[in-house]
Structures are given as C-alpha cells and as structure tokens.
Amino acid sequence: MSETERQVEALLFAAAGPLSEQDIADRLPAGSDVPTAIAALRARYEGRGVELAEVAGRWRFQTAQDLAFLMTEEREEPRRLSRAAQETLAIIAYHQPVTRAEIEAVRGVQASKGTLDVLLELGLVRMRGRRRTPGRPVTYGTTDAFLEHYGLASLADLPGMAEMKAAGLLSLDLPADFSVPNPAGLDPEEDPLDPHEAPEFHTDFLGEAEAGR
Structure with a gap:
C-alpha cells in the first residue's frame, strides 16, 4: 500500500x-494522486465487511450492504415518512425541477404544505428557483x-419503479413515463431564488401556523 493510500484511508475513516476528492487533496501533500489512491482502496476493500462507496460525488467507508442486518439493533430508528411524503419525494426526485402544482397534477390530490415542509426540514428537498411562468x-x-x-x-x-417500491421510497402507482432528470444546475426556464426573498409557500404556511389553523 502506498503512502498516499494510507493517508486517504486514514482521512476517510x-x-x-x-x-470529495478535492476535500482529501486539500489535506494531503501537494502532488498526491488522490484518484489513483481511491481506486486502489476501493479495489482493496471490495468484498470485505467494510467497503469504500461513492455517494453524492463524495467517498466514505460503510458497512457492506449484505451485512446491514448485523447493525439493526445498533441503529437509531429513522423517522418514517408518511405515504404522502414518500409520494411527493418520489415525484420531486424523478421530475425535478418541479412546482407544487405539478406535484399535485401527478398525485391527483392537493399537496399539503406540511408535507413539503417536512421534506425541507429533513434536508431531502430544497427550493431550486422560480419557473419563468x-x-x-x-x-x-x-x-x-x-x-x-x-x-x-x-x-x-436513480432506480427503476420496482426498486423504488422495494426500497420503501414509493408506495403508489405513478405514471410510467418518469424520466431520470439531468443533474445539472438550473433549468433554462428557471430563475434562481433571491436569498432575501420569502417564498409564498413558507409565508402561507407560517401564517396558518400562527393563526392556529
């Protein structure tokens, strides 16, 4: 094992x-070959109880998926999403950027302001911008x-519909024409949010909460 591999391994543990690769490179001596070290570590840990995995463009060590059952008693029970929240999250994931009205059109029911606020509070969803309509x-x-x-x-x-249901992220029969979104930046028909702007969604929700409704 090279010295760079040892250093990357220590940082990740x-x-x-x-x-990210840049996070790691910033901590290592100049000229360190971080991508090669990561590739070598990933191969070294393949098939072991702990594996090197990429999530959201970043790297971490995690328990091998087939051994997850061993951790069941030691894991904190995650906050379960309601069916409405699961459906809303699935629609956002596959249709983003998407407006509240578009979410309602897919689900066929009015979107609860509280449901969207839960997803925002949990950090699973963010406001991206305003549609130019x-x-x-x-x-x-x-x-x-x-x-x-x-x-x-x-x-x-993003997995297919059957896998989404198996993972517990999806519990309803949505249209079969979902397409995997482009993970790039803002949509050409979308304006960034002003950081000092209070979107009407939050304003309405807070107003109802203060009124006791």
Missing part, C-alpha cells in the same frame, strides 16, 4: 461525513442528503 412558482429538487440517504452516487443512478 476519521471523517464525520463523506469527503405566470406567478413565478417556486420549483423543488432533491439534495445531496437525499443521495446520501439512499446511497446514490448521482441522480443518474
């Missing part, structure tokens, strides 16, 4: 979260936390 509605997309939670390297790795 000690890190509190996934690290009348009313300039806010659009939503998934976050790196979404990719990390479901163990995806990028949006291009």
